[in-house]
Amino acid sequence: MARGHENLIPFNKRTEVEQRRIASAGGKASGEARRKKADFRKTLNALLTAEIDSPEWSPFLEALGLDSTLESLINAAMIKEAAKGNVKAYEAIAKYSGQSEKTDTDQEEQQLRMAASKAKMGFDDEEEVEDDGFIDALNGSAGTDWEDWEEDEQEDEETDI
Numbered sequence: 001m002a003r004g005h006e007n008l009i010p011f012n013k014r015t016e017v018e019q020r021r022i023a024s025a026g027g028k029a030s031g032e033a034r035r036k037k038a039d040f041r042k043t044l045n046a047l048l049t050a051e052i053d054s055p056e057w058s059p060f061l062e063a064l065g066l067d068s069t070l071e072s073l074i075n076a077a078m079i080k081e082a083a084k085g086n087v088k089a090y091e092a093i094a095k096y097s098g099q100s101e102k103t104d105t106d107q108e109e110q111q112l113r114m115a116a117s118k119a120k121m122g123f124d125d126e127e128e129v130e131d132d133g134f135i136d137a138l139n140g141s142a143g144t145d146w147e148d149w150e151e152d153e154q155e156d157e158e159t160d161i
Helices: 016-048 058-063 070-083 087-096 104-121 134-160
Strands: none
Touching: 016 070, 058 070, 070 087
């Protein structure tokens, strides 16, 4: 059995001051980690979208109507490797291009299992309510709804004065 746990104090048995201090330290560390990840993404995106001047690749990419960027170069190199028979390159291309790893038979089998599971639980596919487009309507209008709400809030503030 592991030793050293005898001196650990459960969080709920600490004083409010200690809990607050620990939570504050955790929040600061979390914020720092989020900032580092965001900086990493910004740097990576800047590097990937940087223009390159490669005598080998630039004419090829431009002939395809693509920007001569590091991102385009990497994607073209992956395709070139897949064309040579590199299965890992092909799998990466398939994965990130949105192609499913599952075959049609696998997907049909999954649908049959889902139907059997629903039937076993007492759900019937025929009882499902037809999609009336409500969710799609919400998704399409969410941006304008927030704008309308902000305008209403501003009008309320102006009338309170």
